[in-house]
Amino acid sequence: MGLGRFTRETDEKPKVTWPLLKRVLGYARPYSWYLAGMLFVILATTGIYMLSPLILRDLIDRTIPNRDIQRLIWLSLALLFLPALQSGLSVFQRRLNARVGEGVIYDLRVALFSGLQRMSLRFFTNTKVGELMSRLNNDVVGAQNAISNTFVGIITNLIQAVVVFIIMLTFEWRLTLISIIIMPLFIVASNKMADRLRNIAHQQMEANAQMNAMMNETLNIGGALLVKLFGRRQTEIDRLSRKAKNVADLGVKRSYTGSMFISIIGLLSAVGTALVYGLGGYFVIQGTFTVGTIVAFGSYMGILYSALQNLSNAPVEFATSIVSFERVFEIIDLPVDIPEAKNPVVLSRIDGEIIFDDVTFKYEAGDEYVLSDVRRYGSMDAVTAVFSETPPPTGESVSEETPAHHQARGNALEHVSFHVKPGQLVALVGPSGAGKTTLTYLIPRLYDPTEGRIFLDGYNLRDISLDSLSNLIGMVTQETYLFHDSIRTNLEYARMNASQAELEAACRTANIHDFITNLPDGYNTIVGERGYRLSGGEKQRIALARVLLKDPRILVLDEATSSLDSESEALIQEAMKTVMARRTSIVIAHRLSTILAADQILVIDRGQVVEKGTHEELLTLNGLYTHLYNTQFKKV
């Protein structure tokens, strides 16, 4: 993607508004005692800082001309002692600072992660993990910088500038006025640079996030496998090189712009210094004031300029850090598209009756749920729809509409109505892309219907508390996801306090216990990311054991399509039968045995329930079901 488009979008000035600032400061509030401690140390160090030039003046104007040895010893000791004290205090200040900084990182990270936990599946399918990682890592650190460095820096320098300015005025007001003649130039220069640096910083963050996202995509096990299978090593290296080059170029641009800024400020300071020493020297020659005064004045001026320099840089740094805060807030503020009801119904026991009442659903939702960056990059990573490869059957009940029409219409489900009695087994069949998975996703509220309602035991799903809903419904998806951890931990994910006996019982029922006990570490065997060290059939059985431990009243199951050897197949069939017993089960069926056992078969085509009934009833219709049965199920 060209940088041009990117720059245009970030050209608008990020506004450091008062509400935003208040919100940022809110994150500093829990650390106000630490900040107060820091303020105290800053005042103390500033005081000490101001003493040294006075000692210099005394040495030059009084002690040395008067040959006062005793005073000389005392003043020299003071010149040693004061910086030592100052160093001690600054170590203390750093410690306080680190506490605040790390504390803010912690708070932001937890807030961000908690915010992400509330997000729906829609959000995660639309977002790149790398993007989120970047916000959890880089932006969080960038944001704390605003508080623990920039904010503290501004206060330190402000105090120093004010104190030193007052001292200088009391010393010699004319010279003081000359020394601040360059102030307006300082302000103009820093304003100009602030804008530039802020834009570069924003671009840098985006570029980093893009690079992270890309790395994440190709380095996770699925991506790595794809790269290897398609021999795309070089393509990926080139892709990364381009992104890394962008990051590097922006880094150079930032440091170049930053140093240019420092040089300009340095030059302006030199103008001030030259003026003050020139005029000050003249006054000394005229006998208006002493050499000691001008030396001390020079030191104070050094302090003033460095404080002003830091202050002029501070808005740049602050605005840069604010960008990080904004990126963090952007996620924290995302609206939740699967909201909890105001007074949610908590259900602990249910019969398991499910009613779909004229449900229509489409995946695309309002833009606000998707990160702005996702929208920005969306075009290049748009979801590619997968459509049925099954030739359209010639049955009456099948519409003439092509998959392309279906896509254009955008509804993944249309006017779906059905009724599942408690304990029934419902089989969903239909061509690929018909909407079976989508339908099952609506039951545990991974998505909400766009129109129509779904009832569980007479309660609208939207009124049931999300926690109780997830306790009542167990879902086994086609692809079993296992954490990179032991089998035990993966199983316990379903029930944290499960005893060994319970784990074993579930695994026995799922026909996987014997296999696990034969592993080198038994239940403590670590499974790789996504459980790659286990075979497909083994993973499925572990997934079944996991759902058994959860013991949900309603089971949603996507039968694996991958063909397994007959022994493995038999083991899974048996396990599934036990898992489904005494529960309401909705199964995306790929096996004849399942559809034969079903109390009700729903035939889905292009988002609609086109046929409904038992196997025998449907066969008499001679429609899509008959076609599917003849072409797919009969053979299995």
Ligand SMILES: Nc1ncnc2c1ncn2[C@@H]1O[C@H](COP(=O)(O)OP(=O)(O)OP(=O)(O)O)[C@@H](O)[C@H]1O
């Ligand atoms: N996250 C998504 N965003 C947009 N469209 C989607 C999304 N997921 C699925 N779709 C589309 O919705 C339609 C239904 O998909 P679904 O996965 O429900 O089909 P399916 O019947 O389960 O297919 P299969 O048997 O191949 O798994 C398809 O056209 C698909 O491309």
